[in-house]
Amino acid sequence: MRVAWRRARADLWPLLVTVLVVALTVMLTDAVPRLLVARADTAVRTAVAQADPPTDLVVTSLYGPGASDPTAGAADTTGGVDDAARRIEDALPPSLRPVLGPPVASATSIDLGFSTPGLPTGGVLWMTYLWAGQEPAVRWLDGVAPGRPGPDGAVQLALSDDVARTLGVGAGGTFQVVLPDHTTVPVLVTGVFAPQDPGAAVWAARPEVLRPRVVGPRSEPTTVVGGLLSAASLPAARAALEPDGVTRRFQFPVDPGAVDYRSSEALATQVAALEASPDVLLAPGPQPTVTSRLDLLLSQARQHVAATWSQAMVVLAGLACGAVLVLLVAADLLARRRAVALRTVRARGASLAGIAGQAGAESAVVVGAGAAVGLTLGALVAPGAVTWPWVVVILVVGVLAPPATAAVTAARSEARRVPTDRHRRRLAQRVRTVRRVSVEVALLVLAVAALAALRRRGALSMSGAADLALAAAPVLVAAAGALLMWRAVPPLLGAALRFARRSRKAGPLLAVARARSTGAVLPFVALVVVTTLVALCAALAGTVRSGQADGSWDGVGADVLVRTTTPDAALQDVAGDLAAADGVDAVAVGRVQDRSQLFDVRGVDAVRVVAIDPVPYGELLARTPFGPAPALAALADASDGATTRATPGPLPALVADPLLGTEPSLRWGDVTIDLQPVGRVPALPAQRTDGSNAGPTVVVDRAALAAVVRAAVAARAAKVGSRPVGTEQAAVDPNTVWAVGPHAATAARAAAEPVGGTVLARTRWLADRRSDPLADGLLTLLVLVAAVCAGLAVVVVVLDAAASAPGRARSLATARVLGLRGRGTARVAAGELLPPTLVAALGGVLLGVLLVGGLVAPLALRLVTGQSADPSVVLSWWAVVPVGLLTATVLVVVAVESSARRRERLGQVLRVR
Template sequence: MRTAWRRSRADLWPLVVTVLVVALTVGVTDAVPRLLGDRADTAVRSAVTDADPAVDLVVSSRYGAGASDPTVGPEDTRIGVDDAARDIASALPPALQPVLGAPVADATSTDLTLSTPDLPTGGVLWMSYLWAGQEPAVRWLAGSAPGGPGRDGAVQLALSDDVARVLGVGAGDTFQALMTDRTVVPVLVTGVFDADDPSDLVWTARPEILEPRVVGPPDAPTTVVGGLLSAASLPAARAALEPDGVTRTFRFPVEPGALDYAGSGGLATEIAALEASPELTTVPGPGASVTSRLDLVLTQVRGRVAATWSQATVVLAGLGWGTGLVLLVGADLLARRRSAALRTLRARGASLPGIAAGAAAEAAVVVGAGAAVGLVLGQVAVPGTISWPWVAVVAVGVLAPPAFATVTAARSDARRVPTDRHHRRLAQRVRSVRRVSVEAALLVLAAAALVALRRRGVVSISGPADLALAAAPVLVAAAGALLLWRAVPVLLGGALRVARRSRKAAPLLAVARAGATGAVLPFVALVVVTTLVALCGALASTARAGQAQGSWDTVGADVVVRTTVPDAALPDVAGALAAGEGVDAVAVGRVQVRSELFDVRGVDAVRVLAVDPEPYGELLARTPFGSSPAFGVLSDAATRASTGPLPALVPEALLGTRPSLRWGNVTVELEPVGQVPALPAQQADGTPAGPTVVVDRAALAAVVQALAAARAERTGTQRFGTDPPEVDPNTVWAVGPGAAASADEAAPAVRGHVLTRAQWLTDRRDDPLAGGLLALLTLVAALCAGYATVIVVLAAAASAPGRSTSLATARVLGLRHRDTTRVAAGELLPSIVVAAAGGVLLGMVLVGALVAPLALRLVTGQSGDPGVVLPWWTVVPVGLVAAAVLVIVTVESSARRRERLGQVLRVR
């Protein structure tokens, strides 16, 4: 034990380096899976919280014909709505019950039209009974709660104060509502109320009861209001609206805090099963249905989580392989430093298993200490259950030292060398064949892994069987390192020819020493870790730049104002935006997400972009999409074409065709006059835009009007539905530093939805999955850069004894101290710089090959793969290792200054 301690103390710094490397890697590989698990849970909850429309589970059914009696009491309502809600809640699958809140039930009438003195243009009325554990709590301002049927069978109804003011009615007033078949429903207002708590969940079923809603264009608005039924008045409403005028809806809100990634797959399956078999909910009445967007949202977010996990697996696999190579270099250094002691032990009779056992015991203690420190760091960073990917790194750290020690000790055994030259050449040929075979196998494996990863994609990585895919970048780096290693002698040979022409001895000695002291293991390890630095750095920069491009792909400008329905007032909004401070360009248009296309094989639907070509072209010129002469061509063609086909910019596949476009109830013939330039590739919700046709908005309106007039003249009638479809705009784009602020002021006039590119980009970069992956890439790049420095130090320490001997001899022969320092630097720098530079180049090449299979588009939010961005700091490892060499040479030179000539001559 004492001997082992003295041996360990003599080699303390390599052991400390091993502890540090193991601790860092174990800490990262232990914490990252837990961190990703937490990010996955956060992503699931955020997706459910931010879903629009909401992902509530909605169970609905009709009452059915012949079951309504206006004279029954409130008990019938309680059985049909309140008790039914409780029964459905108890019948839900056990997996769903913890994630669903208490039901909110309503029994709501079909759309009823009404007209009052204060609302002469008419409106839409919904009569609703609400229940969420109890009827909503209200404060009566006038009158009282509705009851049974009034005089002449009038349905008793309560109105909120805001609704009553809009309609111009009060307690005791009556009005008439009309069903779609023009049946008159008399309504008696029994009371006017205010809600005790307007934020109560019960009002979310029908918010129009508290606050009227105005829909439609400004020149023809429609007011939607709601009236409150009680348990006593609902039977009368059912009887008045027979047979299918009242629908029961049971809404179960989803509790995002109760969701996690692990259970999301089962929840999606349960929701799909309920949608397919609504009878499982025991909902009463005919026409039962179950709807929810929860399964769709969960499926989408699970796809993103799976892709992020796979991307992180590739990065962690690279870190693990890099750490393993660092530990191998450290084990090799220990074996070299102890070679004399190991051979002495072997000569004294120690067995190879005994030597391996001693080295393994020491390695177990050292690596165990590093693993323990790493686990503590991991738990401090991300508390939770211990994960186990780090076991592979620990195994390498424990097994490598005894393996190198055993091989070093075995070299002291006497080996027979054939005296026959032919046999020696044959043995050398066998060794060469073995080496070439191993290298060829590695090249084939790397190529196969890279091809498989490119064909299958990172999202296919699902288990241990796919570890070869995850290790593809490291395998390619290792194969490239072997090829670079074969190039080093060629480079040194050229340098040697140049050095021979020098009159000084230092260059010649430096090149000679560089060719004699190079080792393949540190070289390969350095290439691999520098490749990982460049790869991770380039991937992180590509992702961030892709997020910025994704914001343009989705928004299309600095800010976009969209309306739910086309609005003729949007040009006024565009004018107000254009007059705003800091607004550089504004365009207004109509975006039709999907229109049918005819007479073209393979394309049956397109997105139609009806814009004013010149303003829209000027706006695009101020975006990354750039200006395009195609908009000028479209504008000229639209000006010349008074009649006939509509000029259009079409995708390349449609050039040379004569397609027809369905717009409303008319079919418009298109005349392709050019190819669509670069445009935003996504919709506002992130879905791909698909093939796009760009037309002049004024020309489209003129053509649609002409076609509608021609049809009316041909048929000789103006039947309902023959009016020309509107071509009013629904989108305003604006660019400029002040566009967002101006849009916030102008959008309320048309009840428009404002989407800013800056906010989209902020949300994407704050996304838990994307942010976690970028943080992991940055962390691994930093660790591998540090590991590159460690490899240089370990490799220099391994060759230090030979270098010290040769330089001491050179000093005895008259070489000056300054020249010996140059010789030492020239000995170390060539192979190290070649390895670092080669690794950086390999990383830059690999990032281009891996952007698509790594599915970075899911991180950037783009519809396609992002363009590769190579940051300048990917070359930092080259400067870092060169600086490390200079520091090592300076330290060794300082140590040699203290050597005495007598000591040098005695030792050597």
């Protein structure tokens, strides 16, 4: 034990380096997967919480035709709505019950026209019964709750205070509502109320019951209000509106806090199954439907998580492999420092197994200490079960490498028989060359195969420990590239030697000679690999950061976007207000229809149609990264004749590449129009507002589209002998406004308020994307791994320099005795260490940059950046930091060695060893 302790004290710093490397690598490879799982849970919950529209599970059913009884009273409502909600809740699958909150039930009428003294222009009324465990709690300001109809047969309902003031109707007031078939139903207002809790979930089902809502253009606004039915008055409303005038809706809100990543796949599957088979929920008929966006949102979130997980696994695999190489370099250094002792022990009769056993016991203690520290730190950072795959690899290599190198070093002490026959010596050399080349070729083939598999399958296919080799593809490529670069070092040193021979000074010649004799392949490969990882992480981080900025333009299309759920002519007024606002440079208004049927084109059955005014939209695009679009000017010229068309004809359009040279037809509303391709679609936002890819796009002039639609409708009406209904213009009403400018976002919020449009600012989109838990975690991991790998590169340089230090010290000491000055010895040492280091650093940076170009697509970085296509590679400035860092490390090592040599005595230098 004392001998082992003395041996460990003599080589303490390499052992401490091993402990540090093991502890740091184990901590990261153990804690990061658990942190990713926590980030994945946060990402899924955030996606559910911020979903717009919400992901609630909604069961919808009509009452259908039947013998309605207006005098049935509350018992009919209790059985048809309240009890039905309870039955559906009880029938929910067990996996969904913890995720869904209590149901909110409603029974709402169709749109009913009306006119009152306070609203003589008329509006739309929704008569609604609400229930959330009980009817909503209200405070009666005037009158009483609605009940059964009186002798006049009027449907009784209550109005909120705001609605009553808008309509100019109080308790006891009456008015008529008009059904779509122009029949009328009398309505009696029995009371005016105020809600006990305006923020209660029950009111969210129909907010119009509390506050009127104004929709439509400013020139022709439409007021939408809600009237509150009671359990006693609902049967009368149902009877008056039969058969399909009242719809029951049972809404189950999703609790984001109850959703996590592990259960998300089962939840999505269960929701999809309910949508396909709504009868399972025992919902009242006829033909109930189940709808929810939860399955789609969870699938998108899982895809995002899978992409980030795979990207992190590639980075962690690189870190683990780099640490393994550093441990091998440290084990080799330890064996070199103990070479004399090992050979002496071997000469005295010790077996190789015994030597390996002693070294293994020491390495087990050292690696065990490092692993214990790493696992402890990992548990503090992210509590949970240990993540074993890469931890086991590091522990196995850390424990087995020192005894293996010790046994090999001890075995070299045995006398080797060298054949005297030149032919046999050449044959032995040829065998060694074939073995070396075979190993290198095998590694190269493995690297190419792993990279090809990763590019073909994509990182999203990585599912567990079985794909660790796939995750290690970049490291394998770096190692294979390092071996190829190592073969280029001797020719480079040979060329340097020819130049050194021409020098009149001995320093360059000594430096090159030392570099040729002391080079080792393992430190070189380790240095290339860790440097490649630094450049790879830097390039990935720069690509993600830049891609997120590009994705904001791809997702929004301007500095701000205003969009309504349904086309609204009032958006033309919004665009006018925006154009007149300060700080707004350009505004465009248009109609974007995500899926329109397309005919007569093989392989394309649906397109996104963008109907815009070409000139304003072209001016807007010119102020965005999309750049000027001359094709829009060509579209405007081609559409001049179509804007005044009175007879049916083709509509000029800019189309995607698959549609060029074809004669497609487009279904727009209830008419089919022929398209006349006049050019290729320019660069446009390629995403829908929900972040999905929009697919092929067709761009048309909005005025020309309106004219062609009118002509087609008029021709059809003349053919069948009818008259147009006058809704042709509404078919091309806008639903989107784009604006660019420094104050466009602020102006858009004020301008969009009257129409209730959704405002999406590009800066807000970008901030949300960059604050996303997964994207932020990935960038943090990339920076952290890059920093750790840069530190490992410094460790490799120090270990390699320490391994060759004794020989360098002897040769330089001899050179000093022969007259070489102290500064000259420093230059010789720098000339010995710098060339391989610089070749490895520059080669690693180049390999990392090239790897990023090949990994952008398979790593699915578009899911992190939010783009519809793969992002362009962007190199960060700190990708080349390893070159300067390693150069500085070599200079520091040389300075330390030179300082140590100043204390050497001449007697020590001349001593015969």
